[in-house]
Amino acid sequence: MERSAHQSFAEESGAALAPSEEATRDEFADAVLQGLARKPRSLPCRFFYDARGSELFEEITQLEEYYPTRVETALLADHGAEIAAEMGDANVLVEFGSGSSRKTSLLLAALAAVDTYIPIDVSEEFLAQAASWLEERHDGLSIRSLVADFTSIAALPLTARRRRKLGFFSGSTIGNLSHDEACTFLAHAARLLGRRSAFLVGVDLKKDPAILIPAYNDARGVTAAFNLNLLHRIKRELDAEIDVDGFAHDAVYDEVHGRMEMYLVSRKRQLVRLRGRTFRFADGERIHTENSHKYSAEEFQALAESAGWQPARVWIDEDQLFSLHLLRLA
Numbered sequence: 466m467e468r469s470a471h472q473s474f475a476e477e478s479g480a481a482l483a484p485s486e487e488a489t490r491d492e493f494a495d496a497v498l499q500g501l502a503r504k505p506r507s508l509p510c511r512f513f514y515d516a517r518g519s520e521l522f523e524e525i526t527q528l529e530e531y532y533p534t535r536v537e538t539a540l541l542a543d544h545g546a547e548i549a550a551e552m553g554d555a556n557v558l559v560e561f562g563s564g565s566s567r568k569t570s571l572l573l574a575a576l577a578a579v580d581t582y583i584p585i586d587v588s589e590e591f592l593a594q595a596a597s598w599l600e601e602r603h604d605g606l607s608i609r610s611l612v613a614d615f616t617s618i619a620a621l622p623l624t625a626r627r628r629r630k631l632g633f634f635s636g637s638t639i640g641n642l643s644h645d646e647a648c649t650f651l652a653h654a655a656r657l658l659g660r661r662s663a664f665l666v667g668v669d670l671k672k673d674p675a676i677l678i679p680a681y682n683d684a685r686g687v688t689a690a691f692n693l694n695l696l697h698r699i700k701r702e703l704d705a706e707i708d709v710d711g712f713a714h715d716a717v718y719d720e721v722h723g724r725m726e727m728y729l730v731s732r733k734r735q736l737v738r739l740r741g742r743t744f745r746f747a748d749g750e751r752i753h754t755e756n757s758h759k760y761s762a763e764e765f766q767a768l769a770e771s772a773g774w775q776p777a778r779v780w781i782d783e784d785q786l787f788s789l790h791l792l793r794l795a
């Protein structure tokens with residue numbers, strides 16, 4: 466298993482974790498204990514993205530069945546000029562949950578007036594890698610990385626003040642949030658970005674489950690490995706007793722909520738032990754690990770309006786797989 470150099474050093478040497486790492490680990494442990502004790506059981510999807518999980522997610526984005534990344538990238542490449550026509554005078558690009566920032570380069574190429582890029586992500590390692598990748602490609606760009614959870618960031622750096630800002634939230638990450646949470650997040654982003662700003666949001670569209678299900682349950686089993694990595698992570702980082710092979714990946718479409726749901730399903734009666742607690746699983750019992758909400762263009766526009774944004778444009782590919790929304794503030 467891959468992990469950050471620093472983390473493996475602490476574990477292999479038996480050295481104590483730094484206080485911030487200890488806090489992160491306790492937060493992880495608390496969330497896992499709470500989620501496993503709940504019925505139905507669930508685990509928060511934000512814990513997918515350790516070093517190995519991030520690597521597996523990158524692999525998912527290259528899969529034939531997983532269309533979102535490919536289609537969104539094509540939308541950005543094809544409509545860069547139109548996006549610039551709408552928002553060409555933006556000076557600051559603020560990206561929420563920026564990850565590897567691969568799609569950002571297309572946007573920066575289209576937006577000539579942007580001189581400052583503010584990526585926000587929980588992974589310091591990702592931010593550093595993304596910054597050096599972008600610096601090489603965009604001469605003179607000033608990058609001000611923020612290590613933070615994008616839902617809770619309180620303020621932007623002073624350099625962004627009184628400048629025209631474009632927010633960017635790609636990949637349909639907004640789909641991980643419930644409708645209420647998405648509305649709260651959009652309103653929060655509006656406050657953060659401020660007057661005369663705009664927000665470009667990538668949103669996966671509602672579609673035939675025959676397309677959705679393979680996107681979350683691919684033939685090569687990469688998504689299964691991504692989902693099961695959460696159990697490997699719990700075992701490794703929290704010293705849990707778990708038979709990871711005793712669980713299987715499952716992905717279903719819930720018509721009522723309009724979302725893909727991922728589960729880890731126990732393949733037998735078994736016990737999971739963690740921090741002095743024992744959890745009894747029945748054969749077939751599930752742990753809910755992710756929701757990925759899908760929106761029609763109209764549904765997302767209504768949600769954005771309820772959060773105080775004015776829907777300005779929406780770009781959709783010819784197969785109607787994915788949408789890119791431009792929202793404005795008065």
Ligand code: AVJ
Binds near residue numbers: 533680
């Ligand atoms: C990164 C949250 C947008 O929901 O499609 C990919 C994560 N989960 N395959 C998504 C994911 C399973 C992805 N997001």
